[in-house]
Amino acid sequence: MKSLLEQLRARIIQEIESAKTQDELKNIEIKYLGRNGELTIMLKGLKDLSAEEKPVIGKFANEVKIDIDKTFKGRAEVLEEENLAKACSNDDFDTTMPGTKFKMGHLHPLFQVQRDVERIFGQMGFAVIDGLEMDSEYYNFESLNIPETHPARDMQDTFFIKDKYHDFHKRMVMRTHTSPLQVRSMEKYGAPLRIIVPGRVFRYEATDASHDATFNQVEGMLIDKNISLAHLKGVMTEFLTRLFGKPVKVRFRPGYFPFVEPGIELDLSCLLCDAKGCRVCKHTGWMEFMGAGMTHPNVLRAGGIDPNIYQGWAFGFGLTRLTMMKYNIDDIRLLMSGNLKFLNQF
Ligand code: PHE
Numbered sequence: 001m002k003s004l005l006e007q008l009r010a011r012i013i014q015e016i017e018s019a020k021t022q023d024e025l026k027n028i029e030i031k032y033l034g035r036n037g038e039l040t041i042m043l044k045g046l047k048d049l050s051a052e053e054k055p056v057i058g059k060f061a062n063e064v065k066i067d068i069d070k071t072f073k074g075r076a077e078v079l080e081e082e083n084l085a086k087a088c089s090n091d092d093f094d095t096t097m098p099g100t101k102f103k104m105g106h107l108h109p110l111f112q113v114q115r116d117v118e119r120i121f122g123q124m125g126f127a128v129i130d131g132l133e134m135d136s137e138y139y140n141f142e143s144l145n146i147p148e149t150h151p152a153r154d155m156q157d158t159f160f161i162k163d164k165y166h167d168f169h170k171r172m173v174m175r176t177h178t179s180p181l182q183v184r185s186m187e188k189y190g191a192p193l194r195i196i197v198p199g200r201v202f203r204y205e206a207t208d209a210s211h212d213a214t215f216n217q218v219e220g221m222l223i224d225k226n227i228s229l230a231h232l233k234g235v236m237t238e239f240l241t242r243l244f245g246k247p248v249k250v251r252f253r254p255g256y257f258p259f260v261e262p263g264i265e266l267d268l269s270c271l272l273c274d275a276k277g278c279r280v281c282k283h284t285g286w287m288e289f290m291g292a293g294m295t296h297p298n299v300l301r302a303g304g305i306d307p308n309i310y311q312g313w314a315f316g317f318g319l320t321r322l323t324m325m326k327y328n329i330d331d332i333r334l335l336m337s338g339n340l341k342f343l344n345q346f
Contacts, residue, residue: 001042001049001057008032008039009064016071022079029072039068109346110216110335113243113323114198117218120242121196124235126220129197131181134161136169139180143302144259152258157204174202178219179259182295182314185221186303191310192224198319209331216319223295223305223312229264232292232313240268244326249275251286260293260314271325287325290317 012032019025032039043061046054087093107115118128137148146152148170156176164172181197189195197219205211222231233250240248248268255265268289270281277283292315297307320335327346329335334342 001045001053002060005042005057005061005064008042009067012039012068013071016068016075019075019079022076022083025072025075025079033068039065106346108335108343109327109329110319110323112346113326114216114218114319116243117196117198117239117319117322120239121220124194124238126194126196126222129181129185129195131175131178131184131197131199133175133200133202134172135175135180136166137171137173138169139184140173140175140177142170143183143299144179145296145298145302146258150258152256159202159204175199176203177201177316178217179314179316181219182221182259182299183303186223186300186305191305191312193312194222194224196220207333209333212320212332212336214336215321215332217316218319218322219314219316220292221295221312221314223300223310225310227311227313229262229294229313232266232315236266236268236315244271250289255291255293257291257293259296259299260291261296263291263293266290266292266315289322290315292316 012028015028016025019028031037034040043065046058046061049057088095106112122128140158141150141153142148158176159174161172161174178197178199178201181195181199185193185195185197199217199219200214201217202214203211205213207213220235222235229252233252236250237248240250248271250269251267252264253267255263257263266289267286269275270278270285270287272278272280273285275281275285277285281287292313295312295314300307300310300312320332323329323335324332
């Protein structure tokens with residue numbers, strides 16, 4: 001058996017060395033090492049050997065197999081190199097021709113900005129929360145201190161989902177803001193709390209250059225002990241300065257939202273003229289940015305948090321508008337258009 005193995009080894013190695021193409025090499029492999037290959041069959045015969053012969057011949061057979069494998073690999077490499085060299089010296093093959101260009105996609109500008117927002121707030125210890133785009137009237141309105149008959153409901157034109165009614169949750173709506181995640185997050189995580197909620201929101205509105213029926217917002221909420229609007233000013237100044245990569249100032253004006261008390265509107269110093277006054281900021285030096293305020297005690301209570309122990313603030317800004325500000329986009333409809341001529345600029 002040993003000599004048979006030796007002969008076979010010599011024959012296989014000789015054939016491998018003289019293989020001219022990768023196909024030939026493949027055929028040799030099948031012929032000897034395939035399921036019905038000569039070597040395979042011979043190795044199967046090892047089990048019929050006597051107890052003394054088995055370990056000796058077995059060890060030898062193993063060496064044979066290793067030798068053959070090595071020779072195979074070596075020859076395959078040589079053939080591969082030859083192929084390449086042939087291809088490069090072939091007159092039909094012009095190595096100076098530009099190759100096939102692979103087009104890389106990229107994130108939509110809206111989500112490039114969203115990533116920046118998430119990164120900066122993340123660095124300040126805020127968790128990023130995802131929410132439902134369809135939610136109940138309770139979470140979208142009632143829990144936020146906006147009862148059914150409250151005139152503030154008119155501030156946000158709402159898409160209602162037909163045929164779904166629940167005694168407590170009332171109708172289902174396409175959320176008009178990301179604020180339903182305020183009470184949902186308080187219920188889920190309790191206090192203290194530091195979250196942002198980026199997401200799509202929906203309003204039943206006619207569209208024009210600055211209004212769309214679908215747009216993106218980012219909600220923010222911070223709840224802890226001894227919290228004031230000074231913290232909001234600090235966080236927003238830091239956030240906007242990091243986002244735009246230059247010092248940005250913010251200012252508060254009074255504003256009204258039923259879920260905050262006091263409520264404010266936050267403006268930022270005009271990015272184009274650095275607050276000197278220009279056409280874009282209508283010569284005021286400021287741009288409107290977002291609504292915010294100290295969370296109303298009713299809202300804290302709705303979230304199961306005791307307003308005598310904890311205070312907090314919340315804000316909501318338009319990610320769509322922020323993206324438009326950052327890239328100087330003058331028509332909101334472009335952002336949702338899927339128009340590649342527009343999108344490929346980012
Ligand atoms: N949800 C409000 C809006 O969409 C913004 C806001 C959020 C205001 C949080 C105050 C606090 O207009």
